[in-house]
Each structure stands twice: as C-alpha cells, then as structure tokens.
Amino acid sequence: MPYTDLREFLKTLEREGELARIKEPVSPILEISEVTDRVSKTPGGGKALLFEKVEGYSVPVLTNMLGSEKRIKLALGYENLEDIGWKLYRLLRPEIPNTFLEKLKRLPELKKLNDSLPRIVRKGPVKENIIKEKINVLDFPIPKCWPEDGGRYITFGQVITKDPESGIRNVGLYRVQVLSPTELALHWQIHKDGNHHYWKAKRLGKKLEVAIAIGGDPVLSYVASAPLPPEVDEYLFAGLIREEGVELVKGETVQVEYPAHAEIAIEGYVDPQEPLVDEGPFGDHTGFYTPVDKYPRMHITAILHRDNPIYLSTLVGRPPQEDKYIGWATERIFLPLIKFNLPEVVDYHLPAEGCFHNFCFVSIKKRYPGHAFKVAYALLGLGLMSLEKVIVVFDEWVNVHNMEEVLWAWGNNMDPSRDVLILKGPIDVLDHSTSQVGVGGKMVIDATTKWKEEGYTREWPKVIEMSKEVKEKMDKLWDRIKYQIYGDNRGA
Missing domain, CATH: 3.40.1670.10 (UbiD C-terminal domain-like)
Structure with missing residues (x-):
C-alpha cells in the first residue's frame, strides 16, 4: 500500500531503524547542513535525520530522507526498481491488441492505469492553515546550505507549472532561492520543462502560475526529479508507482493543483515581462559553487500548511550525498526504456x-x-x-x-x-x-x-580465466580451505 503522507513514511523509517531524531538545538544556517553532510558520507548513506529543535523555529526539519538504497526502495515500494521502468514503458509504448481476447486481457491493465490517474479532491490536510496576508516564507526553517550561498534555499520542493498552451502539468525539482519574505528565484535550467513553460508564457504575454509543494508521499519528491518526457505528468507516474492515484487539491490563488497531503504549499506567479533577477551562488551537486546568474522572480500569493508541519529539505554538495541514491533509482528505473530503444x-x-x-x-x-x-x-x-x-x-x-x-x-x-x-x-x-x-x-x-x-591487425588476447574443472573442484573444498585460512570467525 502506498504512503498517505510524509508522516506515515517516517513511522516506517523509525520502525525499520532508518530514522535518527536529533534533539540537540541546531541552526538552519549551515549547521543542519554540516550534520547532514557528515551522515550522508558514512558507508551506505547513514540514516534519515529529523532535527526536532531548530533554533528560532517550532517546525522540525527532515533531511537525508532518501539517502540510502534501503530507504529509497521503501519509499518507492519496490525491491527491483526496474519493475517501475517496465510500467513506464507500457505507458509510453502501449501494444495495440489484435484480437477481442487480447482486448479483454488488457482490461485489468487499463483499470490499473485509470486507478493511477491523479484525483482532484475538495479538501486536504495541506489546507489546514491558509495564509494570504502577512506572508513570510521565512516563517519556515529553510536552511542556508553552504557558507557562500546567496541565501536560503528550498531544495526539495515539487515545483509545479502548466504548459500555457496545452495545459499539461509539469513537476520539477529545481532549487529555489529565498529573495524576501514574499519573493523567490526559480532556478529552472534551459533544458528543463519549467523553463519551456516560462518562455511560452513570455511569448504569449501571460503570467505563469506556480505552486511549490513540500512533502507528502515520498514518491512525489522522487518523481519531481525523474527525467520524464514532457507529455508525461509526473503525478500520473507517481500513481503508476503507487498503484493508486495521487490526491490533489486546487490552489487558493492559482489554477494549479498540488498534493492534498503535502506538508507545505507555496502559491504564486512569475511575470515574464519583469526583468530576471540575480540567483546564486549555490553549492551544487557538482561539489562546486555555481555562480550568480539571471533567473525568474516568483511572487508568493499564498502559503498553506498542515498543523504542526514538517519541513523537508535535501542537501547537495560534494558527493556522495542523498542525490546519489535518487540518481541510482533513476538509473535503474529508466534502464528498460533505454533497452527498448x-x-x-x-x-x-x-x-x-x-x-x-x-x-x-x-x-x-x-x-x-x-x-x-x-x-x-x-x-x-x-x-x-x-x-x-x-x-x-x-x-x-x-x-x-x-x-x-x-x-x-x-x-x-x-x-x-x-x-x-x-x-x-x-x-x-x-x-x-x-x-x-x-x-x-x-x-x-x-x-x-x-x-x-x-582496423585491429593483431590477435586480440584472451582474458585470463581458471579452467572449469579446477574451479568446480575447489568449490567443493572451499568451506574447509576457508576454515584453515580464517579460522572459527570466518570459516564454514
């Protein structure tokens, strides 16, 4: 069964011994990053970290949520991640049935696809608190990750936009710099769909509405990073993984839907007619700071959050970090599509x-x-x-x-x-x-x-290998030989 929200996943992590609760007071300015960096560089990626006492805030911060092979498998609900890839393959490359019997056989698969579609619901926990006046995004413990960063950054937000022409939704994982209590800078790169939506809106002379969702089922945080084709809705992909549609709520000030069980949602818009703003520097996953560049400014029109929200963040920097395991999952999930092509x-x-x-x-x-x-x-x-x-x-x-x-x-x-x-x-x-x-x-x-x-004119040499007969003989003797080499501790 899929996780309803982030809180349910945390219960699983705690039960599996994969969550550490940090009760020591730490600052969101650099100190959370230092602890997270040390843990993420331990063998296997360490544990997920819930910082319960963030200086100046009552909101806890969760980091390194997907930072191990075990945790990302728990989050996605699959032991073999290539199975997810074959589901995506069937979505993108449907086989046309030739006979009535084949059509009947397709019915369960079509039902699963229908069950995976996102569903709009009237209410959701994310709307327990709706703020339209006296907006201040810094009411949340958004970390500053590295000493020379240009400011505080939202690093694990699902940035949601719609194609101004087709209306197709895109969910991207882009870093977001806090410029002021009501303004953000969106770092969507030239190759990303969010950037394409921005330039379409600019050409059409429209404002581009944006929502940023933080938290929810951990699958949602993953799919925001997945390199899907532009026509594939990331929340549909999440539904395929979950085998249950994602519940979405409509925005209060934007015509953009976002997860009903998110911890926090930020609504707003980008005006393409406005000049771009300085964004950066930022210590990125390359292990180097990316310099200041020009990116769009987002104006916040509303902030919504659950009662007692949890702020979800990820740290990027010199590898390995949490994104090592996110990238590994993407590599495994998309192998079937590469094999198809x-x-x-x-x-x-x-x-x-x-x-x-x-x-x-x-x-x-x-x-x-x-x-x-x-x-x-x-x-x-x-x-x-x-x-x-x-x-x-x-x-x-x-x-x-x-x-x-x-x-x-x-x-x-x-x-x-x-x-x-x-x-x-x-x-x-x-x-x-x-x-x-x-x-x-x-x-x-x-x-x-x-x-x-x-053009190779010589004889290519053989790889050195032991004969099959000798290997089989030594296999039969190996338990006794191991005992003679290693003794009681490592013997048979």
Whole structure:
C-alpha cells in the first residue's frame, strides 16, 4: 500500500531503524547542513535525520530522507526498481491488441492505469492553515546550505507549472532561492520543462502560475526529479508507482493543483515581462559553487500548511550525498526504456562521483564494427542523456557498476589514437569546465574488444580465466580451505 503522507513514511523509517531524531538545538544556517553532510558520507548513506529543535523555529526539519538504497526502495515500494521502468514503458509504448481476447486481457491493465490517474479532491490536510496576508516564507526553517550561498534555499520542493498552451502539468525539482519574505528565484535550467513553460508564457504575454509543494508521499519528491518526457505528468507516474492515484487539491490563488497531503504549499506567479533577477551562488551537486546568474522572480500569493508541519529539505554538495541514491533509482528505473530503444544495451551506470552527467559507462552485445559508437550516438539523443560528457562503451561481460573492472577494461581495451572521438553538444549548465554555459565538448570511448574490420591487425588476447574443472573442484573444498585460512570467525 502506498504512503498517505510524509508522516506515515517516517513511522516506517523509525520502525525499520532508518530514522535518527536529533534533539540537540541546531541552526538552519549551515549547521543542519554540516550534520547532514557528515551522515550522508558514512558507508551506505547513514540514516534519515529529523532535527526536532531548530533554533528560532517550532517546525522540525527532515533531511537525508532518501539517502540510502534501503530507504529509497521503501519509499518507492519496490525491491527491483526496474519493475517501475517496465510500467513506464507500457505507458509510453502501449501494444495495440489484435484480437477481442487480447482486448479483454488488457482490461485489468487499463483499470490499473485509470486507478493511477491523479484525483482532484475538495479538501486536504495541506489546507489546514491558509495564509494570504502577512506572508513570510521565512516563517519556515529553510536552511542556508553552504557558507557562500546567496541565501536560503528550498531544495526539495515539487515545483509545479502548466504548459500555457496545452495545459499539461509539469513537476520539477529545481532549487529555489529565498529573495524576501514574499519573493523567490526559480532556478529552472534551459533544458528543463519549467523553463519551456516560462518562455511560452513570455511569448504569449501571460503570467505563469506556480505552486511549490513540500512533502507528502515520498514518491512525489522522487518523481519531481525523474527525467520524464514532457507529455508525461509526473503525478500520473507517481500513481503508476503507487498503484493508486495521487490526491490533489486546487490552489487558493492559482489554477494549479498540488498534493492534498503535502506538508507545505507555496502559491504564486512569475511575470515574464519583469526583468530576471540575480540567483546564486549555490553549492551544487557538482561539489562546486555555481555562480550568480539571471533567473525568474516568483511572487508568493499564498502559503498553506498542515498543523504542526514538517519541513523537508535535501542537501547537495560534494558527493556522495542523498542525490546519489535518487540518481541510482533513476538509473535503474529508466534502464528498460533505454533497452527498448537500444536492445543491444546490457546495462549502464551514471556514477554519482561523476555527478551523473560527467560519465556514462554502458555495456553492450557487440554485433558489428563500429557498434560502440552507434550506441553512444543514440544515447546522446535520448532526453537528458544528451548532457552526458563522457560515454565509455564496454563488452557485455563487463560489470559497469564495478569501478575496478571498469578501469581495468577501459585501460586495457582502449587505444586513444583509434578509439576516442571528440564531439560537441549540449552540456549541463552546472558544468563549470566549459568555456560557454550549456555547450561544450563530449568524448566517446570505445573500450570493447576490437575487430579486424575496425582496423585491429593483431590477435586480440584472451582474458585470463581458471579452467572449469579446477574451479568446480575447489568449490567443493572451499568451506574447509576457508576454515584453515580464517579460522572459527570466518570459516564454514
């Protein structure tokens, strides 16, 4: 069963020993970040942290909620996250039934899809308190994350907009800087759907309404980060994961719906006719500060919150952080879609240490000369995979999640003069290494076994492996040998 709200998920985390309650008074200015950073860098990502005594506030702060493999599986409700990917695949690539019997077989699947649709409800806990006068977003303990940040930042808000032409909803995970008690700066990058909505509104001469939801079922926080196609509603995707539609309420001052069981909701608008404002610096997931740049100003028209709300935040910075596990979940969930478009792909990995967009390691079933480059070109044409800076292609037997094996195969199978291509294309705007923002160089490396048709004139050597007979014999003796090596503590 899906979680109704954040509070229900916290009960699960506490029951599973995955939640630490911090009773020591700490400041939202840098101190919450320092504690969270230390915990998130422990093996396995540490525990979720509920800061119960935030100096100057009665509202507790939750961080590192999804910062472990166990917690993100608990949040999404799946042990194998690729199962979610196959659900998304069936939504995007529906098979047309050819017979009446096949149509009947599709009925349960169609019912599940219908059950997953977002539902508008009249009331929800998020509307227990509605503030339209004397608005002050700093009534909530919004952290300042790093010393040189331009201010306090909302980092785990579901930023909700609608396409001004089609009305299709988008939910994005964008950092939001607090400019004043009633004004925010929205950092939606040029490649993101929120930015597309902004430019459409500007062209049409309209204001763009915005809602920012904080909390709710943890699935909602995850789907805001998912790189879905523009036509797929993130809350529909959340419903597919939950197998139950997300309950939404209509805004009080905007025609935008948001989760009924959120802890906090911020309503407002962006006027594209207004000049952009300075946003930043901000210590981002690259581990470096991104400099000041120009982004839209959001005017707050209402703030709503539950009784005794919990403020949800995430910390980004030098990896590993909580987003390591969020990115890992995305990698696993979207593997089925990549396999559909590229059946030769066995697996891929976007290491958190490479900030997800710096390195992509992919293993393939190689079938013809130049196959590695074909796969790399195709990946660079798939959504936000277009922002990848270095793609390294391996044979199918290479475990792309094992860095020892990756470096071994990469170093041994690649000749820089033959197997490296330098290209140019779009780059993540947070990448500070490029001479221009958002565009720069890319590198494709073929680390597969080379064929004569690819210009390799020597005989490719075999990988060293023990004979099957010897391995089987030693398997039978291994328990006794382990005992003789390790003794009682680590023996059979």
